[in-house]
Amino acid sequence: MAPIAQTIPTTAGSPLTESSTLPFGEYLFRRLHQVHKVKSIFGVPGDFNLSLLEHLYKTDLEWIGGCNELNAGYTADGYSRYNNSLGVVITTYGVGELSCINAIAGAFAENVKVLHIVGVPSRMAIFDEQEKKKHLHHLVNNIDPFADSDRFVYTKMVEDITCVSEIVTDATTAADQVDHVIKEIFKTSRPGVIFLPVDMSDVPVEASRLTLDPADRFHIVEDQDPALTNKLSTVILEKLYKSTNPAILADVLVSRYHDGVPLLREFVDRANVHSYTTFMGKSILDECHPTFVGDYIGLESNKGVKENLEDSDLVLFFGPHLNEINTGHYSFDLQEGQLIMLHSDYIKIGSEVFRGVNFVNVLRQMLDIVDVSKIPGPRPVPFEVSPRYPHIPSSASISQSVLLKKFESFLRTGDVVVCETGSFMFGIPDFRFKTDVTYIAQGFYLSIGMALPCSVGVGIALRDEGSGRRLILVEGDGSAQMTIQEISAFPHYGLTPIIFLLNNSGYTVERIILGEERTYNDIKPWNWSKVFELFEFGNQGHCISKTIHNEDELERAMCEIDSNTSNLQFFEVILDKLDCPWRFHHMNNYRLFPLEKKIGLTLN
Template identity: 55%
Template sequence: MTPISIEQIPGTVTTATDAAVNMMPLGEYIFKRLEQVHNVRSVFGVPGDFQLSLLEHIYKTKLNWVGGCNELNSGYAADGYSRYTRSLGVLITTYGVGELSAINAVSGAFAEYSKILHIVGMPSTKVMTDEQLKKQHIHHLVPDLDSLKDSNHLVYADMVDKVCCAKKIIMNQDQILDDLDDLILQIFKTSRPGYLFLPVDLSDELVNAERLHSQSLEHIHKSFLEIKDSEEDRHITELANKVLEQVYNAKNPVILADVLADRYANGQELLQEFINKTNLHHYVTFMGKSLVSEYHPKFVGDYQGSLLSNPGIHENFVSSDLVLYVGPYINEMNTGKYTAEFKENTIILHADYLKIGQTIYRDAHFIKLLAKMNSIMDQTRVPINPLLQFPITKKFANIPSTAKINQSTLLSKLEAFIQPNDVLVCETGSVMFGLPDIKFPTGMRYIAQGFYLSIGMALPASVGVGCAMRDLGSSQRLILLEGDGSAQMTIQEISAFEHLKIKPIIFLLNNNGYTVERIIKGEHQSYNDVKPWNWLNCFKFFNVQEDSVRTAKIVEVTELTKALNSIETRSVTEGTLEFYEIILDQLDVPWRFHAMNSNRLLPKMD
């Protein structure tokens, strides 16, 4: 008998007598549970024999299945989906060969506080529990080094402890009810990936689905941020007042906005509200780019320490007598190779702690503090910022180039091209280090892997971003800045755009190999070369219809100007896919990347 879904019975009231009516296959329950999570509309992955029975159930829901060309690409796409939605990216792979292919993408998500639920199809519960079956070496398994030892069927689950916030290994169908909810909560609480290991024989087992109605997950993405009782409210209020008193008593306080404010529910909105209410001078980090309005009258610029900031930025920053560092991620890339100066006058508002001077307060999530500070702030006591003490100069360096287009010209053209509310996905590569020189328009979203820096991430991530934009009905443009070397890693996923009816604007920067590596070492060594491809012909191979893509190879500045002027304002699902191959010198990088590498002299500035 086919089990009846509770959605088939209007007005169902759960009682002990009708428990059978609420029974549902576990696979269907998982997907319907995920449907309840904020902004989750698509699921990414690659089919495999250990999770096919699970995938069958997705078609009983409204979720979209987005199959990838490989598991790594699907992991990157789930990451991109999470970053755009500020919610959960769902990834489904099979045992061993699939999950290991995706682990690099999951590791990048972990390193950059991106929320992924990775569901892995596993061998059956019998294989893992029966004393005789446990001895069998099943396919996709790596046996023990000692051939006389039994197989460890959880060998891959043991590998992920350092790249996830939590993992759940499901051994019976009823266990999923609590474990799935707890895992999703932990993912949102930490903004890190989590793993669900699901044996192949459980997907069709029946579970009581009553909690789909009685305990919705609609608000789980921010439930842990709610102040739960009066005692916690007093604690948060006390700390919020401590921070505000520091602001009130300062003469020249400033705000430094960082990427974690983009990773938690309402973070970006609360931070912008705090900026608007205080009207203090403020900066963004390398990874915090586009987090706040760069056209706000008190926005100063991108702060990357004394090494990588534009002239005047660092000087103005360190002249302040109080720094509110909101949503910080302190790492090499985000601090200008640790040349950023955070003295005793720095207050750090982190997801894990509040630090005032040398005093650390736990249980003081910065989202809760921002919300409280916004509500209790006395704006009349906030100091009026003085004028900036040092002039600021933007560096578009005139770097020598054998190509007719150099990156300085490209960056200045891009600054004029990018419009309010555009979404820009940028690959790990040389151009990334020039973007801090661009003033982003209001409402624009910038998505890039600024710390983990796995090349090849951006193209499949833009598939995830495009799916998210489509799912949420966005009218924005999607722009991808890609490199020729990076694109060769994950180029298969360009075929997804046609299949999914997503129409990005792609600029492929062809500098004939691994330019970032050439600058570091081996300018002319063969290990930094890549095989030359005929990029404009790749769409035929990937079965992209001729009338749905527009391509051009751009060598001259006039050609670049003409191409940019021809691109219309449209949504991500309208018009044609546009692909422009831009020829650059193989040693042309923005000034900031030269500054990071002491083995090369800084270029002269005009």
């Protein structure tokens, strides 16, 4: 008797059976659609990926086209950051993938799960000895005029900025390769690459695993060593019970692994000990929680924050991402004996390191076995917490100090804030977010121009989940000129963010570093109030655009926003070109406070 074929559910096209085959391109998109929260695909078409893209329309995935490949990479990054899942970007050979490579590097630096799919020449063009002698378009020639061009010259470039890469050339192993890449991306929370020859998209592959082994749990953090997880959980809790003044410090990697944020918030709530976040970890914890003290950035912390955390006898440091910016230029002063580091790759207790353990599994086990009655109750923090410089004067009618205070009051529960690399970013640790505000910024790699297309990806993610949360983008004038084309995506896809364009006449961050009046820090002046006249079209143009010159105009604009939630709203805020938060002045001089002599302020 012949075996009875099992039906494989599909979302578009004809039903499949267990014994069915699919063109690999269709199989790939169906597999991606099974992954947690993946509903949209980003990218730019090119002749080496067109045959692949045709198969996307056999699924319910949506294509989100970018104005260029760099922007598309940034949108995929934003989609991943908000969803804590895959952001998928598709580009073409050479010219496309190289344009995207800066976005991939930024994702690697900040542990963002981006899958980059690159359409490449056919298998014959890559491997046939005669074909390899031909110089293909999009491919750089060998420096030796008598040598063949290296078909893999671009694949080598991403080896150190991806966790995994696969060149898919064989139908019998293609499905395994796809799963391997996706799983490695989730395991490491780093970008990965699939290089797909143009002729592979239509090759039939076995499709049975779509129903027999779906990809809907690939995002779950697997426990590689349950016995070690249990042991470490017990050891950490015993140290917590024996401490007298413990604290919790949350960093960005908590938000990169499934359940990391809700688990840590639950632990903070149950343990009831003082809690802090880092510069990159801001918004991971509820900043309205009674145990929250502030953002720990070493010497760049607000007054009292550094002193209070470093006074703790035990610090549970979850999801650490140790780098120059996040550590206040390596001014953290936590001793090995008081520190337990719970990383995605290791747990470090004092000087002892345990590899192959993810903090998520340890944290989940700690929640299962914790005896909260043994945890010492919080005592009042010994040092008062307050802004280090409450107000820095400006020659413009609006100072960044005032803007930061107004912005803090303007935010409401549930907002999603995307902040560009720039001076304003370094003032955000001076205030507290309301409950369930999500903050997204590239706080370490710091590629200017990233936030605008990133916010498109965030907006698409919000739309995909049917969320009514407000999306707020804080953008700089110099940064916006880098990636301004992608602002057209907002009206095109029906997104209605609130955009604050901070116009400080150029590169203020660079002016503070060097060249206050140099022309290399100037940018071309644009009439920002007219920007949407170019990008709006048909009946989709619903943008409110205003230029704000003073505090009263800013106050009125923020009050009016709530009555215009169905419209995209764009506010250009005029600032002085040398006005920036105190923290960046300090960063630029690393251990000194130049404000004392520069603008007559005294360090509190």
